[in-house]
Amino acid sequence: MAPQGLTYALMVQGAPYSQQASHSALRFAEALPAQGHRVAAVFFYHDGVYNAASMMSPPQDEPHLLERWRALHQVQQCELLVCVASAIRRGLLDESEAKRHGHSHPTLEAPFELTGLGQLMHAALHYDRLITFAP
Structure with a gap:
């Protein structure tokens, strides 16, 4: 029987392009x-x-x-989780948060989803590895 691959969660703390x-x-x-x-969650x-x-x-x-993250989601069926507190203070809002804060359109779209730190803890506990990528 061949060994089963590992399931990873990644935490990304660095802005793109900078x-x-x-x-x-x-x-x-x-x-x-x-x-x-495979990656289960980012x-x-x-x-x-x-x-x-x-x-x-x-x-x-x-x-x-952005397009490569979306492609990763499609290929590996991974979750793309965005910290709601970090996102809102930086102006990244899904449709619900945009309406709640009086903005006319969202700046964050599916497959990315706003979520809390509980999802990060879930990933750390349920996947084989959690790797952090920080500046």
Whole structure:
């Protein structure tokens, strides 16, 4: 019987394009299936929540990290969890929070979802590994 791969959770604390943390986390996650592993959840915390900004529009000669996170979600069926407290203070709102705060449109869209630190604790307890990518 072949050994079963590990299930990972990642915590990303670095903003895209200004630090290496988010790009390193993404490349790590994208490489896992080739080794027989998978990412179950990615938790974006502190400035890492900017990875979920729906209006991100990088130049054509730079990697489009938002689209790559979405592709990772599609391929590995992982959760893309965004710390609600970190997100709201940085202006990243889903439809519900945008309405609650009197804004006309959201700046965070599915498959990213606002959640609390309890989801991070759940990931730490239920998956084989939790790896943090910080600046």
